Amino acid sequence: MKKLTLSFLLSAVIATSCFGQDLGKNIIKLNLLSLPLKNINVEYERGLTQRISAAIGIRYMSKGSIPFANSIAELLNDDEDNWNxxxxxxxxxxxxxxxxxxxxxxxxxxKGIYIAPFGRYARYSAALDYPFEVENGTTSYSQDIYLSGDLTTLTGGILFGSQFNLGKHLSLDWWILGPHYGGSNGSIAGKKPLTANEQQALREQLEEIKDLPIVKATYTVDANGAVVDFKGPWAGVRAGLSLGFRF
Incomplete structure (x- = not known):
């Protein structure tokens, strides 16, 4: 009986050590590295088997100023068209x-090193004053048109990372590298009364957008403003460091 009891206790200890059943199969995480970029990135992970899990993540950044905008402006150090x-x-x-x-x-x-195929749907919004120079005979003057719009992307990729237990209920998830690739579609538009000269000047200025790498851009300009459409491939890289609560 003593041998049977000892065997049972030993088996229980080994099972607990190997499988960590008391640690829980659920983790809610917050990506710490996205916070300085004004992004809130939360993920829920659920263990399905010993080596397989499923996760769903939500990222949100409310429409506002560009992160580190002042530093970027100083780095550009370009007063042309007042871009700073x-x-x-x-x-x-x-x-x-x-x-x-x-x-x-x-x-x-x-826990440990993992390989994770993933799919992502994202929506980006942007707004800015777009400058253009108008020639009027022997003189010229500057004009702005306020452009705003959205771009949606659908991509797939593979994430390589490692997750550590910091305790019974805390974990640290390191997203080492997660390249992804797919397609994009969107447009930006602005309404502004434009003269014939201003329309032509804006068309010439928007020709520069057509030279963007990878993404195909087309535009229309009339007396009421402009619309720029974007369509083409999209690529990105996931990386981060998330603190999680396990239960």
């Missing part, structure tokens, strides 16, 4: 939903 001030007053925002399946190496149990 335009960057400071430009607005950006974004939302994203990411679905992930994780495959853990080793013993797993929501």
């Amino acid at each position: 001030e335009r960057i400071k007053t430009a607005k950006l925002g974004n939302q994203a939903i990411t679905a992930t399946i994780r495959f853990y190496m080793g013993k797993g149990n929501l």
